[in-house]
């Protein structure tokens with residue numbers, strides 16, 4: 001099956017043995033009757049497994065070219081499950097330009113439990129080797145990064161991981177499997193905030209993991225069941241429904257993203273535009289090699305590099321909604337310095353480029369003309 005077919009049919013055979021409904025029923029149940037102790041039809045208790053969630057998990061595995069999918073109550077719950085594979089003394093090397101919530105989970109929870117993290121720039125993959133020692137267990141990669149849209153060469157990092165017998169996990173939230181397939185590039189674990197593009201309609205919070213290896217899947221399933229951060233059947237249904245149009249939405253996100261990126265770059269009041277599709281983006285060649293398109297996430301700064309100018313722009317936007325999050329059908333604008341990245345001190349933010357005038361856009365699937373007109377009006 002090719003990708004577009006997989007988004008609709010992947011793992012979806014016989015979702016309703018009772019009546020043959022095309023969509024899986026929402027099995028809104030916590031438990032399942034047994035004919036004799038232990039005599040059940042594959043499901044005992046909905047933390048351990050639920051048929052609607054199982055349909056979604058099979059879909060996730062299919063679209064990411066993996067063998068096993070696991071769905072969680074949020075993206076962070078999925079990352080939390082990965083971290084529970086490790087024990088005190090273990091070390092993890094992570095990208096430094098990273099989703100703020102992942103950074104908080106790593107430093108405020110798991111560092112306190114004895115896991116050591118190294119946050120490094122990975123645009124030059126060879127640099128990773130300087131941080132590997134006998135305690136290193138995992139490399140954690142986010143690409144494209146948030147909000148600076150740096151691209152990391154998954155294949156190159158994977159070669160280093162394999163050489164040193166380390167696991168490689170990739171947060172594929174921004175790219176989605178439509179644009180990039182980390183397992184095919186050598187990653188062991190793919191992680192998603194399904195809240196974003198997979199769900200795609202800003203109506204659910206959910207996370208997912210996909211792996212190829214059976215033993216790793218068993219360990220993660222044990223954690224999913226033992227820790228219990230699962231998602232409900234209604235939300236599973238919604239994300240499954242979202243995935244069925246992922247390829248259509250992503251195609252438009254990419255088209256609109258390109259139009260917005262080019263518009264911004266040509267605007268006299270705009271300073272820098274961060275979008276991996278530009279030929280002079282520092283990691284454009286890697287993006288071209290490992291991604292099918294460049295996505296709908298764009299960050300930019302204005303020449304009047306002040307908090308006031310950025311605030312005025314985001315307040316004037318009408319089609320773009322000022323809000324956290326990304327990946328929905330509607331266009332969103334965010335101001336990292338005061339929103340997603342507010343907890344990071346200004347000097348630290350400036351080092352990675354998150355200045356006071358940086359605005360991040362999640363370009364939706366509206367008409368391009370309306371999006372450009374909105375930006376034109378707001379930037380002035």
Ligand SMILES: *Cc1c(COP(=O)(O)O)cnc(C)c1O
Pocket residue numbers: 074075076077099101102142146171173174192193194195196205206207
């Ligand atoms: C949103 C997000 C997360 C966290 O997911 P939640 O569903 O909000 O818990 C992790 N990584 C990236 C890249 C994200 O954008």
